[in-house]
Amino acid sequence: MATADQGKEVWRILLNLSEECQSMLQLKRIHARLLRHHISNPLIISKLLFFAAVSPLGNLHYATLLFSQHHHHQDITLFHSSTTAAFFYNTLIRGYANTSSPFLSLHLFIAMRRRSIPPDHFTFTFLLKAQARSLSSSSNYDASIHAQVFKFGCLGSQGTHFHVHNALIHLYASLALPDSAHQVLDEMPVPPDAVSWSGLVNAHLRANDPDAARAVFDEMIPAVQLDVVSWTAMISAISGYARAGRPRDALQLFEKMPMPPDEVTMVCLVTACGAIGDLEAGEELHRYVEAKGLGWMVALRNALIDMYGKCGCLLQARQVFDEMCEERRSLVTWNSMIWAHATHGDADAAIALFMRMSSREGPRVRPDGVTNLAVLSACAHAGRVEEGRKLFAEMRKRGEKVGVEHYGCMVDMLGRAGMLTEAWHLVEEMPFESNDKVWGALLGGCRIHGDVKMGERAVAKLMKLKPEEGGYYILLSAVYVEAGRPVDAAMIRRSMNLRKAAKTPGLSHS
Template structure:
């Protein structure tokens, strides 16, 4: 017996059917569901896919399995697929299994669209293993959509290894396939892999879409790979995508993170239309590079052009004030944010203010701000206080901050090292020794810092105390020359000559 023909496109849902549709997910008894179905039948409710799929889900949920089976047999498969697409959350796993069983009995499960919808339903409910079983059963006939849905399921569950494994064996990929994997790597802070897949996409002649470009620009910024970022910029210009504001914002952000502030500013000034994100990105870029006067001037220009700053903009400008020592201006902006723009400060704004006050040596004011905050201080705030205590030699504040940080970040060795430096600078060697013992007892080790830079298309990574780089001798020569030049112009270091970091061991 052939399946029912697809329902014709119905007119917009009448108000009475719309009311019933809103009630179906909240029905609490099988009797109420049967009454609702009886009400819908003479009014043509079964001809509306939204209503029919809602009836099917309600039948599975209550449960009325025979009623659900009858619905699956009598309606077009698209209704079942719509129902599968609406399954969300961990509680939907059982409903997905029931719907799967009904589709198998009705002979629809082999349909690639049905299997794709079931895979999506299982993934949305967190049942990725069940989704993979459905996928494997129909993989021979699966189209690219089915493959993409399964890869997306792995991505959303955080299993990038299996997502990549499936991606690599796909019989055919479209731009969505590539974009999903590139975006997943960028979002999970694996920029090397994101760029590697993007370059492979280029080799295979697949033209990237806007989402892929946004992801690879983010990866370029994270790694400092400016040559690929410039290629993306030229591609955007060639394709006439300069009016795509999010894309242009991402280009500005990429240039800023790669150290090309001048190019970032050129892109900013060349944009005919700017969003608040555009202004904020450029202000934050100036802040990142310590260009305090430029950032403040741009903020004032933004206000003159009647662009209202948002909470993220104030984070950027407060960060500027903190890093370049504009203490009074930072206080003023913090008050203006509330009084003029009616923006309620978040914990991040308080963190910027505490960092600003701590750097300026206003430790009592910073401590008072922590006590007056309308919410509990997080690790960033206590970390800012600990860093300020280290800079200004306030042992009591440092110990207080560390006690809170141990509770919030028990495995962060950097907090112990900051307090150890305070003790060492005061020659309290017994306290240093006790701190080392405490670190050892907690199984903590000093994780060496690392940085990376792109040179001629190759990313070079440097790790603290690592002498394995092949050009280490030349690098040391350049550093010595820079150090000599600094001393020759009378630079005086603000920090002690030797740091007393706790060694591993």
């Protein structure tokens, strides 16, 4: 039987081991020795729990088992102190807050309250983060969490409460509630920091109010010391409104940056220019890249290729591609250039580049689903049916992932070429459910070649998949008109009105 001195020695050894634990294998060995020697020391268990729940090398499932082992047995040694018990719950709440199931943090909080264990500022910091990340959050429920924070005095003037205020601001930002976020910021007992202000900026952006977000950002510039990450985050957020023409605002912010931009900043700006086809701004950024010697950055080169391709400047895109040495080209580099050729109808160059990429020795960069879709699209738009068929057959033979978008591209290619029966059979033999885009591509081919019967069959499928989409009715109506059947065209229009279907802006299959 072990003496008291031997027991203390084992305890000290296990404590030292727990402090130096660097893997789950070591942790399990320590835990096994704890069980064998009937040691239930809160200090050792807490260190093991923290590593398992929080460390990147940990295992949250094992942490939960470790916690449950003592929780379900009402371990007096571990839970005699509410502070110790709160630490155990907080550690697990924190662990789950960073997973794909953040809502489990709430279940732990409920269990914590049922055991009358008072939460502290750590509890609410982690819980609010979990709520912000949870897709099931709602404004009503989160208001109750806010009330709990207030009830337990975690919104006071103590320095530790500062993190709770910030967590609340970011929670309301995730819910797109800028007024609530602003109220929390105004009630902070100490001056807000960059995290506080960025939460408020994000709240306005999520509420689709970039002008208010920009106003808040301008207000925070003199208030706090911003680093390049904060500037880049704002530039990225503003440039995200590319479809509304916001990249110019992002460029104005870029000009005000008091420090050199990093790669992420530049990629955001170049990508934004490509999204709205702002070639002038894109070329200006390209000159800046060259002047500052940033051209070695692969992600930035990729963004430039994509930008020039979307702006209709195929020669400039290819020049950027050709200037990159072979070893530095990533999969995104090749895909961006192949897509640029494909969208500009340059099928020869797209296929040649694809073959060059496919024949490269070594597994470093190989074609993927995006590459295959790009080259199939090039074949479809150039009417290169035989080459498209061959490439598609080789993809399936090699066991590569073939998605519904690849089948849709093949249907579009066959439909354009008038091979409508073959296109129909291809849809019917798909190994997964078809969608409205695939049948829409077939209907587009029917319109081109005036195939009324096939068009009617395609629309019958589309009415089941997407009855509210009016564009397909209009296409069939056009098929009837071109076939000299105006009565049928009027009837399909009437059917569209009765079903209250609406044409999606920009829909085209021509």
